[in-house]
Amino acid sequence: MSQFFNALVSKGFFGKRIRNGVHMFSLILFVVVIVCSVSNLLVPEQSIFYVSTYTITLLGKYLCFALLALSVDVVWGYCGVLSLGHGAFFALGGYGMGMYLMRQVGDRGVYGNPDLPDFMVFLDWTELPWYWFGMDQFWFAIAMAIFIPGLLAFVFGWLAFRSRVTGVYLSIMTQALTYALMLAFFRNEMGFGGNNGLTDFKEILHFDLQSNETRVGLFFLSALVLIIALLLSQKIMKSRFGRVVISIRDGESRARFLGYVTDHYKVALFVYSAVLAAFAGVLYVPQVGIINPSEFSPINSIEVVVWVAVGGRGTLYGAAVGALLVNYAKTKFTAVLPDGWLFALGALFVGVTLYLPNGIVGFFEQRISFLKGDSSRELDSFEVKDKKSVSEVEV
Amino acid sequence: MSENYGQRGLWRRDRVWSFLEPRAREVDVSRNVILYIEGVTVNFDGFKALNDLNLYINDGELRCLIGANGAGKTTLMDVITGKTQCNQGSVYFGQTINLLEHSEPEIARLGIGRKFQKPTVFEVHTVYENLELSLKTYKGVWYTLSAKLSMEEMDYIDEVLNIIGLEKHRYQVAGALSHGEKQWLEIGMLLAAEPRLLLIDEPVAGMTPQETERTAELLTSLAGDHTVVVVEHDMEFVRSIARTVTVLHQGSVLAEGSMEAIQNNPDVIEVYLGDQP
Numbered sequence: 198m199s200q201f202f203n204a205l206v207s208k209g210f211f212g213k214r215i216r217n218g219v220h221m222f223s224l225i226l227f228v229v230v231i232v233c234s235v236s237n238l239l240v241p242e243q244s245i246f247y248v249s250t251y252t253i254t255l256l257g258k259y260l261c262f263a264l265l266a267l268s269v270d271v272v273w274g275y276c277g278v279l280s281l282g283h284g285a286f287f288a289l290g291g292y293g294m295g296m297y298l299m300r301q302v303g304d305r306g307v308y309g310n311p312d313l314p315d316f317m318v319f320l321d322w323t324e325l326p327w328y329w330f331g332m333d334q335f336w337f338a339i340a341m342a343i344f345i346p347g348l349l350a351f352v353f354g355w356l357a358f359r360s361r362v363t364g365v366y367l368s369i370m371t372q373a374l375t376y377a378l379m380l381a382f383f384r385n386e387m388g389f390g391g392n393n394g395l396t397d398f399k400e401i402l403h404f405d406l407q408s409n410e411t412r413v414g415l416f417f418l419s420a421l422v423l424i425i426a427l428l429l430s431q432k433i434m435k436s437r438f439g440r441v442v443i444s445i446r447d448g449e450s451r452a453r454f455l456g457y458v459t460d461h462y463k464v465a466l467f468v469y470s471a472v473l474a475a476f477a478g479v480l481y482v483p484q485v486g487i488i489n490p491s492e493f494s495p496i497n498s499i500e501v502v503v504w505v506a507v508g509g510r511g512t513l514y515g516a517a518v519g520a521l522l523v524n525y526a527k528t529k530f531t532a533v534l535p536d537g538w539l540f541a542l543g544a545l546f547v548g549v550t551l552y553l554p555n556g557i558v559g560f561f562e563q564r565i566s567f568l569k570g571d572s573s574r575e576l577d578s579f580e581v582k583d584k585k586s587v588s589e590v591e592v
Numbered sequence: 593m594s595e596n597y598g599q600r601g602l603w604r605r606d607r608v609w610s611f612l613e614p615r616a617r618e619v620d621v622s623r624n625v626i627l628y629i630e631g632v633t634v635n636f637d638g639f640k641a642l643n644d645l646n647l648y649i650n651d652g653e654l655r656c657l658i659g660a661n662g663a664g665k666t667t668l669m670d671v672i673t674g675k676t677q678c679n680q681g682s683v684y685f686g687q688t689i690n691l692l693e694h695s696e697p698e699i700a701r702l703g704i705g706r707k708f709q710k711p712t713v714f715e716v717h718t719v720y721e722n723l724e725l726s727l728k729t730y731k732g733v734w735y736t737l738s739a740k741l742s743m744e745e746m747d748y749i750d751e752v753l754n755i756i757g758l759e760k761h762r763y764q765v766a767g768a769l770s771h772g773e774k775q776w777l778e779i780g781m782l783l784a785a786e787p788r789l790l791l792i793d794e795p796v797a798g799m800t801p802q803e804t805e806r807t808a809e810l811l812t813s814l815a816g817d818h819t820v821v822v823v824e825h826d827m828e829f830v831r832s833i834a835r836t837v838t839v840l841h842q843g844s845v846l847a848e849g850s851m852e853a854i855q856n857n858p859d860v861i862e863v864y865l866g867d868q869p
Contacts, residue, residue, distance in 0.1 A: 440724075455781065
């Protein structure tokens, strides 16, 4: 197991350079989203070109997952920091949004209390806890939903990276982080709805959450945020900052001896990544209509890592592709064989690790450059080396 | 280290309190010595990797360190570059800079470059990018987000490429270079950082004779402008470049002098060849 882990964390595994698939992917995504939106809003329901609202919401959810996968790829693919706790930042962002949506319910809840959410009335709370104040303001709630995960990532990253915790140990710590948060949020005394979480939302910014228009709007917004995040991440990774980050991944002590304070770079990147994950959570919650502590569960975060591995590490858009594909497969698979999904996921992960070390995107990029014949030989030699190192480790 | 600080750092009358001095500053070589290593002991769970070691390196000289495996050569480099804390002793860079108070990146920015035993270049970056990352410039997070190469920096990179003889490979991925080329690239990366002191660990291990010869030329040409300390096993190579050789044995200096004197030194002969009739 630990050898398998090492294979994942080891540097020989990455080695993809940035190509411009990001622009292509963003363009395709944009077109698809426009087409879907138009087909939902303007095409009559009987037409075969009609896209149901259910599909729109489902796709919107996938796009949030794609953004989450992107956030993991930024730290894992480029800096070699395998975080198994990014679900925590996602869920915290989601809770921030959930708190806002809860306050928007107002006196339309089951108990009709204008200030207190239903679960607080149910628990006989008489007044709003201090950390709920201001969450009825949209801008404040969003600011908090982004700031709190960012702050957590900063504190966690500062402590972990300064003490030079790396590799498997760091992964275990991130997992412990999200697990601890899950246990905390399960408690009713925390004031976040305990086991049931936050749900029964009515409207966002006075738009009805159930209406087609709002759902398409949220779907469109998710796509837009994903595209912006992709382009921004690409810009960052193509700057000298990005090159330093890759250098830290491949030779941290070398980077240190060149005069880079590597902890600062890692913390900065980790915070950026956590903010992306938080945005994903913020967009996710109004679309699925619920946020509960199970979002913190370590298995969710591990799934994200699988998406990234399937799509292709260190390519940015590969993570998004992986998230979309795996989630589509999950939706189809769980409809047929609900209990088998985790086995399928595990098999997928092992299969991809063994046979597609650069993920789906990496595989196709390789084929394309091979067909073009203009490929740099150097990269090919890397692939060979990758395969060798993986099989050696597996044996 | 704290004891050391109290006795020597704070109460030395010839020196301003160290915390009053700026942390990054020019190295003061007015006494012609660039590196003072005095009484350094490193203790790894009872094993003394360095044992009361004293070594002085002059500004601009090319010094070779030799010694058997476990003599403490690499540990000494670790101590100088801030990777390993020493239990006793002091390490000064020039007259004023106490290296023991600085972290690895700070020491690198003060002007000490280090080449590892195994060639360590960033394999997925091109040769050019490797040199760009090594340039002597700001290394902060915010600066690198928007950093662009200036004309002078480009010229300097070209100059370094010229010195290490990799002009033709400038846009090649560093991972595709041969072993010897990687070693040169790493030396080039040190040069790009414009260091005062270069610490080079086994530069010719695994090189062909031709490559070794070129490396020898490269290192001798660097001495003078830079101070170069080379750790090496290959005696032929040491003979071809060395002016002064220091022999380490069991964590302390056994002998120091010209290559000829070293070879005739009875202590060295005994350690290297055992008891001879």
